Amino acid sequence: MTATTTTAFDSGARTQNPWVKLYILLAIAVGLTLYSIGVGAIRVPVWETVQTVFGVGSGKFDYIIQQYRMPRIAMAWIVGTGLAVSGTMIQGVIRNPLASPEIIGITAGAGLASAVLLLGMPEVSVQFLPFVSFLGGLIAAALVYVLAFKRGISPARLALVGIAVSAVFTSGIDYLMTSFPVQLDLALIWLAGSLWARSWEQCIAIAPWILIMFVGCLMMAHKLDVLALGDEQAIGLGVRVEPTRLLALAMAVALAGASVAVCGTIGFVGLMAPHMARRLVGGQHHILLPTAALVGTLLVLIADTLGRIISPPVEVPAGVITSIVGGPYFIYLLYRHRGW
Amino acid sequence: MANTTNSVSTRRVSRRLPYLKAFVISFLLLIIGLLLSTTIGAVEGINAKVFFLSLVQYDGSIEHLIMRTLRMPRAALGALVGANLAIAGLLMQGISRNPLASPGIFGVNAGASLFVALTFTGVYGAAATDASSITLPFVGPLGIVPVAFLGAAFGGVLVYFLGGVASGRVNPVRLVLAGVAVSTLLASLMKGAIILRDDQTDSIVFWLAGAVDGSDWNDVRTILPWTIVGLGTTVYLAVSLNLLALGEDVAVGLGRNIHVIRAIGGLGIICVAGSAVAVAGPITFVGLIVPHICRRLIGVDHRVLLALAPLLGATMMVYSDILARFIAYPFESPAGIVTALVGGPYFLYLTQRTRID
Numbered sequence: 001m002t003a004t005t006t007t008a009f010d011s012g013a014r015t016q017n018p019w020v021k022l023y024i025l026l027a028i029a030v031g032l033t034l035y036s037i038g039v040g041a042i043r044v045p046v047w048e049t050v051q052t053v054f055g056v057g058s059g060k061f062d063y064i065i066q067q068y069r070m071p072r073i074a075m076a077w078i079v080g081t082g083l084a085v086s087g088t089m090i091q092g093v094i095r096n097p098l099a100s101p102e103i104i105g106i107t108a109g110a111g112l113a114s115a116v117l118l119l120g121m122p123e124v125s126v127q128f129l130p131f132v133s134f135l136g137g138l139i140a141a142a143l144v145y146v147l148a149f150k151r152g153i154s155p156a157r158l159a160l161v162g163i164a165v166s167a168v169f170t171s172g173i174d175y176l177m178t179s180f181p182v183q184l185d186l187a188l189i190w191l192a193g194s195l196w197a198r199s200w201e202q203c204i205a206i207a208p209w210i211l212i213m214f215v216g217c218l219m220m221a222h223k224l225d226v227l228a229l230g231d232e233q234a235i236g237l238g239v240r241v242e243p244t245r246l247l248a249l250a251m252a253v254a255l256a257g258a259s260v261a262v263c264g265t266i267g268f269v270g271l272m273a274p275h276m277a278r279r280l281v282g283g284q285h286h287i288l289l290p291t292a293a294l295v296g297t298l299l300v301l302i303a304d305t306l307g308r309i310i311s312p313p314v315e316v317p318a319g320v321i322t323s324i325v326g327g328p329y330f331i332y333l334l335y336r337h338r339g340w
Numbered sequence: 341m342a343n344t345t346n347s348v349s350t351r352r353v354s355r356r357l358p359y360l361k362a363f364v365i366s367f368l369l370l371i372i373g374l375l376l377s378t379t380i381g382a383v384e385g386i387n388a389k390v391f392f393l394s395l396v397q398y399d400g401s402i403e404h405l406i407m408r409t410l411r412m413p414r415a416a417l418g419a420l421v422g423a424n425l426a427i428a429g430l431l432m433q434g435i436s437r438n439p440l441a442s443p444g445i446f447g448v449n450a451g452a453s454l455f456v457a458l459t460f461t462g463v464y465g466a467a468a469t470d471a472s473s474i475t476l477p478f479v480g481p482l483g484i485v486p487v488a489f490l491g492a493a494f495g496g497v498l499v500y501f502l503g504g505v506a507s508g509r510v511n512p513v514r515l516v517l518a519g520v521a522v523s524t525l526l527a528s529l530m531k532g533a534i535i536l537r538d539d540q541t542d543s544i545v546f547w548l549a550g551a552v553d554g555s556d557w558n559d560v561r562t563i564l565p566w567t568i569v570g571l572g573t574t575v576y577l578a579v580s581l582n583l584l585a586l587g588e589d590v591a592v593g594l595g596r597n598i599h600v601i602r603a604i605g606g607l608g609i610i611c612v613a614g615s616a617v618a619v620a621g622p623i624t625f626v627g628l629i630v631p632h633i634c635r636r637l638i639g640v641d642h643r644v645l646l647a648l649a650p651l652l653g654a655t656m657m658v659y660s661d662i663l664a665r666f667i668a669y670p671f672e673s674p675a676g677i678v679t680a681l682v683g684g685p686y687f688l689y690l691t692q693r694t695r696i697d
Contacts, residue, residue, distance in 0.1 A: 098517070147688060156513035157691065160440075163520055164687040167624065171680030178677075179668045192531040267524060311536055320532040327525030331502050334517055 018281035018291070025280075025294040032298065033077075036305040037069045067200075074207075075198040076300040076318075079266060080273075082210045082259035084296020085217055085289055087270030088277070089252040092224045092285065093245050096158060097333055100271035101137075101256035104162045107265050108169035109140020110257035115173050119180040129202075130209045130254075133261035137253040140165055145249075193266035193319020195304050202262050209258045213251050214293065220248060221285035228283060266319040268326020269299050275333070299325075359644055362637045366651045370419065373658035377415035378407060380662060386411070409556065417555040418661040418675065419654035420563045421620045422630075424612040426653025427570040429627030430634075430645060431612075434581035435605040437588075438515055439690060442628035443492075443613040446519040449624070450526040451495020452488040452617035457530045459487050484618045485562060492614035496606065498522050550623035550676020552661055559619040566615035567650075573608030574646035577601060581642040623676040625683020626653055626660075632690065656682075 038049040044061050051058070052065045083101060090099045101107045113136020117124055148161040223244050226234045231241050256270060277292035300318055303325075307316035379387050386403050394404040394412075425443060432441040432448075443449050502518045574581075580601045583591040588598055616623070630653045634645050660678035667673040 147692070150692075156517075159517055160513060160691040161688060163445075163516065164684050164691060167680055167687070168684030171624075171677045171684065174680075175667060175673055175677045178673055179671065192528070192535065267528065314536050316532045316535060320528045320535070323524050323528035324532075327521045327528070330521040331518055334502075334514060334521070 018287045021280050022287065022291055022294065025291065025298070029077075029294055029298050029301065032301050032305070033073055036073055036076075036301055037065060039305060039309060071200045071203050072195040072198045072304065073301070074200075074203045075195050075263065076304050077297050078203060078207055078210050079195070079259040079263045080269060080297035080300035081214060081293040082206075082255040082296075083266060083269040083300075084273035084277070084292040085214055086252040086255035086259070087296075088274040088285070088289055088292040089217055089224070089248050089255070090270070091274050092228060093248045093252070094158065095228070097275070097336075098159055098271075098330075100268070101252070101260075102162075102166065102265065102267060102270065103159050105140040105144040105165040105169065106137040106253050106256045107260050108166035108173070109143075110134070110137035110253075110260040111265060112136055112169045112172045112176075113139075113257075114261040115176045119176045127205050129261045130206055130258040133257040134254045135257075137257035137260070138250070140169055141249065141253050192317035193264040193322070194307075194315070194317035195263055195300070196315055196317065198262060206258050206262050210255060213255050213258075214289070217248075217251055217255075217289055218286065220244070220251075221289060224248065224285040225283075264317075264319060266300060266303070267323035268330060269296050269322055271333075272322075272326050272329050273299060275329075359638055362648055363651070366648065366655055370651060370655045370658065373655055373662065374415045374419065377418065377658050377662050378411040380665060381406075381411065413557045413560050414552055414555050414661070415658060416560050417563065417619060418552045418657045420560065420567050421552060421616045421623065422626055422653040422655070422657025422660075423650035424563065424567050424570060424616040424653070425623060425627040425657070426630040426634075426649040427567075427574055427646075428609045428613040428616070429629075429653075430631045430642070430649045431570075431574060431577070431581075431605045431609050432627070433631050434577070434584065434642060435602050435609075436515070437584065439632070440513075440516050440628070440687075442625070443496075443609065443616075444622065444624035444627060445516055445523070447495035447499040447522040447526060448492045448609065448613045449495070449617055449622035450523040450530075451493070451498070452491040452614045453622045454526045454530040454533075455487045455491025455494070456484055456618055458533050459484065485566070485615055488614040488618035489610050490614075492610045492617065493606075495522060495526055496609065496613075500606075550621040550679070551664070551672070551674035552620045552657075553672045553675075555619065563615045563619050566611045570608050570612035571646070571650065573604060573611075574642070577605055577608075578642040578646050581605075582640075585640060585642075621674070621676065623657070623679055625679050625687065626656055628690075629683050629686045630656060632686070 034046060034049055034053075037053065038044040038046055042061075042064060044052070044065065048058065048061065049065065052061050053070065086106070087100045090101065090104065091097060094104075110133040114129060114133040116136075117129060117132045144158065144162050144165050147165070148158045150157065223239050226237050226239045227241065227244060229237075234241050234244075259266070273292045273296035274288075277288055277295045280295070281287045281291045299322060303318035303321035306321055307318055310316050375388055375391060378391050383403075383406055386407060390403045390407050393399070394407040398404055398408065428448070429442045432443065432446060433439060435441075499515070499519045499522045502522060580591065580596050583594055583596055584598070584601060591601075592598060613627070631645065631649055634648045634652055638644050638648055656679070657675065660682070661675040663678045664673045664675040667677065
């Protein structure tokens, strides 16, 4: 435990087999998924839920489960994975425990680009959404990176510049929301990050994108491990540092961008999930990435489920709940971080 | 020795003119801004002549009515809100000796908005007097202001302690990050409260971006006393802040009580920032950048800054409100969008200049 005070990255308990933990997480996530499909304004018994999901139920709940709840739960998996893996990649590459898609401006950039597309050009197909939000996130991230670069990237400067760039992009989102006030549901989603009323169409538009990027990240796992040793060691071990870093960041932008495009800002998931996953299974990316994905999924699922339970039929957006948990967690990280 | 006093005195002499120049220019800019603000709008035929005539010989015509009940309070409110935010920023930067301090970044705005929103949505304490009041959010402003003060104090104190100001040796960046985290947290709570009472989301979205349109003389009356309180606080603290700028130990050595300075300043900040949020919503970056611009113009003496900062804050807010009308003409956009668009880049510039590492 003494070593953990110096770096936030190495607090993994490795006495147990990490794969066992991964499977336990998976089991919890699947169980929670089934439970989550059952709860809401209309309660469905668990067994009935399982039957309906597999298409052999009584048919009473077919519509509500298959058209309303299943897409949003699927979306929780997709978005949770996207944000968490994105955060893991960013923290791994920048070696900054405070980095996350929100902090480095990706979320705001992707949000603005998606808002432009959804509110300003509603005639364009939703299929283009991941690509457009990727572009927005890329522009914001590049801007932050360039502005924060001053003989290397210091964690503090990165965070400050990210905050400033995010503020500008967010005011753009504000402008669009107040100028096109007819799409209230979209505004709500941008305001707080919500899985409300997500459809299969949006799931299908986003899922392949996230899946491909996730596999890509897994293929880079080994290089990321080497990179974590420090630039000089990585070069010594034959990794081309800058191309690897840029590729990893591009993937992080794509993952976060796509997630933000469909669900708005579900705050702090990209920050919390990697830290929690690292505590569970340690810092090796081939196991860390899937664990982070599951932790992210769990966070979003729990937040979404809670949001529906608190005061039905009104829903508290998932992003509100993750921020209420994530804000204090971020402050806790701030305290532990000694690198000032 | 003679040399140094000489150079000091020449510097003082050479500053006199810039002081005057800075004040005259900002004052003229503000007057022009107020004129523009009252004459630009969707209704044709309202010009500077109407402005003066409605003041000296009010004839009850539609033009005069619009001028006196819509345009003038709006311009006046914008100016007062800007002045308040600038005072808040000046006090915060002075007290915390942190160039990045401002009500938007340090959770004061977020705290005040949270409490105001909780009141309006009736989640907290006494429910809003009228559920529809959110469409014109501050028709019952008297109850709102104390609530906003409480919220401002809540957010500010939270950041103050979490950022480690209380324990001394504070890192500016850490303070900013703590502020952002607390702001996000409070904003999320507020969104949750709003969404639980989701019938008024439309106007809340607008209010949250920070706007002074749709205001009346009541709002002006609500905020004006607190502007005066804020000004009084800065006047009272000006010399102490000058000493504090030399270092905490210097200020203590010269007989100042740091805790008293901080407490009085904190109360002043709560009054000005809280009342500004109560009438106009959380407007960002005015409180951050105006003190910096003032310091560039006339130096670091708080006795002069305390007069120029409110003036420039008012000017910035009035012009932001004017620009906001053109963003999506003839529809209104919140002025907070403009201040963020201008202030964000300036904040970036500050982060480039601030020694961080």
